[in-house]
Amino acid sequence: MPDDGARLLTGPRVEPLLRAAVDHQGGQLLSWSLDHVDAAPEQSTTATYVAQILWPHGERTELLGVSARIGELVPSDERAEIFEDGHRRVAVWLYPNDPDLLGLPRAAFPDRMAETLNAGSVLARPVTAEQLSLSMIAYRPRRRAVVKVVVNDPHEVFYVKVLRERLFEDVLNKHTLLRDAGLPAPEVALTTPDHLMVTRELPGMAMARALFEPGDPCRPEDLISLLDAMPPAVAGLERRPPWSDAVGHYARMVSATLPELADELNWLTNQITSGLAQYPLGNEPTHGDFHEGQLRVAGGRVVGMLDVDTIGPGRRADDLACLIGHLSTIQRMNREQETKVRDILARWVPVFDQRVDPVELRLRAAAVVISLATGPYRGQEIDWRQQTMGMIRSAGALVRQVV
Incomplete structure (x- = not known):
């Protein structure tokens, strides 16, 4: 099997690379731990590490990123520091200097974010760094990041999407398309040349939180009506493969970390792939990643997507x-919360069955669960x-309902 760097980046052999990178920056690596792994089996691996570093000005906790690939590095790797372990060249960077997210340094610091908002006249009056509170909502190294920006006095909230250059215009056009059609997508308040998209907070509460409120x-x-209200032009956009198309890829990723699940995952993959082969590619406007974390609700209604x-x-x-798939795999619920989510699924799935083929629905949901695993x-x-095994059991339960 081609060496995609996963063993190097997830084991102790990565330490000399981390130490060399920190030394090159003028620091001393005191300790480190693996934080996040993004693997494309037989292609590449990117990992981040929480590192304690002694700098000339004092000790700090930092985030280090490393990417390894089969074959040659890609052009954007050259924006990082390139090191060799004797067998391969790898790209190493210190957060927030992600080589594919050029706007991340601007979004990561209050002073630079204040300058950005002021330059774009986003607020009624200028703000200072002291009036901003920043928190990282999501960070997929070399893919995307989302930063929440809270402005104090007066209170206002923005979300900053940090995007790769090749995706930026496409994402901006999609927001515009839905907003123009009256869909409750976020309003874009500002864009920047280094591919930041600043959006205003939508009304309501995240559905992921509202699930556990009364009612x-x-x-x-x-939910069906919201999706069906998307403009026909959405169906003319570039097709994004459904999650089920990549079920084999995700099953291999899970099997690589938990080999004892390989037989079950092979069976599930075969059942899902053969079961969905009868369904043609669809041409309905779709969201593509529709789940409780993407929705805002208020007063029992959907008010944002x-x-x-x-x-x-x-x-x-x-x-x-x-x-x-997402509702079936929510983690760390107490017993009362688990009961409520099961009840919602028991009542909602039959409604969905009236809109789409019930067999297709369950097979596609199982594929989503495997991707989440x-x-x-x-x-x-x-x-x-334990979490991964539980998710695979959930996928199996969905498949076994219809095969």
Whole structure:
């Protein structure tokens, strides 16, 4: 099997690379731990590490990133520091200087973010760094980041998407398309030449949180209606493969970390792939990554839809299955919360069955669950093995309902 760097970046042999990179920056590596792993089996691996570093000005906790690939490095790797371990060349960088997210240094520091908001006249009056609170909501190294910016006095909230150059215009156009059609997508307040997209906070509460408030966050019919209200032009955008198309890829990723699940994953992959072969490519407007974390609700209604980067043609079952897959794999719930989510699924899935093919819905949902099962290891959760096994059991339960 080609060496994609996973063993190097997830084991103790990475330490000399980290130490050399820190020395090159003028620091001393005191300690480190693996933080996050992004693997494309037989292609590349990117990992981040929480490192304690002694600098001339004092000790700090830093985030280091390393990318290894099969074959030659890609052009953007040259924006990082290149080191060799004797067998391969790897790209190493110190957060926030991500070689593919050129705007991240601007989004990571309050003073630079204040300058950006002021230059774009986003607020009614200038703000200072002291009036901003920044928090990283999501960071996929070399892929994307989202920073929450809270402005104090008067209170206002923005979300800053840090995007790769080749995706920026496409994502901006998708926001505009949906907003112009009256869909509750985020309003873009500002864009920058280094590919930041600043959006205003949508109203309401995140559905992921509202699930655990009294009552239902919304009606299942409302979710279907929201998706069906997307403009026909969405179906003319570039097609993004549904999650089920990559089920074999994600199954291999899980098997690489938990070989004892290989037989079950092979069976699930075969059942999903053969079962979905009868369904043609869809041409309905779809969200592409539709789940409780992407929705805002208020008063039992949907009032916002986030992360519209993935919209394009597909099948309505793709979106509804994505939601089912995510709801089926929420982690760290107490018993009361588990009971509520099970009850919601028991009532919502039959409504979805009336809109799409029930067999297709469950097979696609199982594929989504398998894709999500890579998350606990990537995030280096303490109990990632137990979480992953539980997710694969959930996928199996969905498949066994219809085969």
